[in-house]
Amino acid sequence: MPRILMERSGEMEVFARVVQEGGFSAAARSLDITPSAVSKLIARLETRLGARLLVRTTRALTLTEEGEAYHHAALKILQALNDADQEASGGAVRGRLRVNTTIPFGTMFVAPAIPAFMARNPDLIVDLSFTDGIVDLVAEKTDVAIRTGNLPDSGLIARKLGQSRRIICAAPGYLDHAGTPATPADLERHDCLTFNFRRARPSWPFRYEGREITQAVTGRLVINNGETMKQMVLAGAGIARLGLFHVAADIAAGRLVPLLEDFNPGDLELIHAIYIGGGPLPHRVRAFIEYMVEALDETPLLKGKA
Template structure:
């Protein structure tokens, strides 16, 4: 086999990482290479293929039409190589597992579960990233994503890990300053914290006299992630409605106070692990999901689905 043929998977790995990271320097840092080495590898790849794959400017890097096609093929081939590695050793969990989770849930629940998983599987390496963006698993070469809420229709396979009630809460300092809402309609005169990605006027669901109603809310602060929402509530900026898993420890510590529980509609936010379909599930993926399921069933997440 020629030297170039043997190096093709390495070139694909570098190319895919450049696209994923959005530049040569960023990719070089994750690959433990110099930017000049990454640039030379991409130039060699383009020369071998006889096609320009990337358009580079001082501000941006974009894929050409040929680059798009090669990137899609490279991701598929690299995934097949990873999956083939997992078949060696009679099902031994080994290689690299890429996991993505939202910032609050990943920090509070997924990250604490990883050390025991690594101890159980010494031949495995985990790449763990936190983001509140909904990523493309194939494009980001991610094995598993942990997602909150109802899942849209897609070609992904989902496995439920648990669920959490949603709860309205505020800091004692805010309630002392602004008063305690006794009914959902009282929220009309309160500062209610919302998310920037809600397009319509926000409203919160409640159950009043056996009927489900939507109570419009408003406030002067909008945030783009759950961690900031919780922190602003703790700081006394306003009232928040968030996943119970997110605030249960702060309620127990007295930093936040649950509100309007008599009107809580009992809606549950499902928590899923999702992964791409097609072919046998890699051992590393199945093992990690099994580990999370076991861990969450025994840990504090189980309490997040129960009324306070």
């Protein structure tokens, strides 16, 4: 029985790596085995399960419906095995830590903190990715993701790292030719930059005549990440709503101008570290989150302050 269990975990690891790398040859290189060995392992796995998991063509590799289900389950099992190893290691912070963060926050706060964190934990490998899109932590084998804004209901665990005011702003050059909005309704006549990963109709919150309102906004440019949006605002492409932590230096230098501040309803952007719950938190994840809490604790821009 132990031999059979060992073979199963090995097959899962190879299968997951094939999916992650997108092919047999790439998986073989990452695992330091031959492509024929990978092919034999996958064939043995499919024979044992009695189901085809992968559709292989000269151009692409695609998961079947059974393959999707097995891949999802295999990732959970491999993560549990890794967590068990971590728990049995007596608290040592080692292994590979996969972190995904938004581009603005990652550039400004996470990346500068990583070298000191790695120096404190010399047996740890950090795998760092930046994206503003939604990440499936299980499918992407991500240990912790850092996200801004309201979190959707899910089975994930969240640890608050900070919060920042959101601010509406534009470059002086844009305001020179388009005019400065005096009320929220004036935004209807302006190019407002929005994110293309928001499903709902873009609207911004305000406090107007003593009540909370939302103002629908439109524009000719939609963007998939905050850093590109800031660059477009700086270039005079329109008006944007961004985290103050992201644009405070540009406002202080006069490159951007805050707008409609008298109507700001206390618009806050929450910042969380999120991770998968349901078991002991791996030491590498706990160490990283605690380190980021410590590193960000004295940052005024992440306390919702102006």
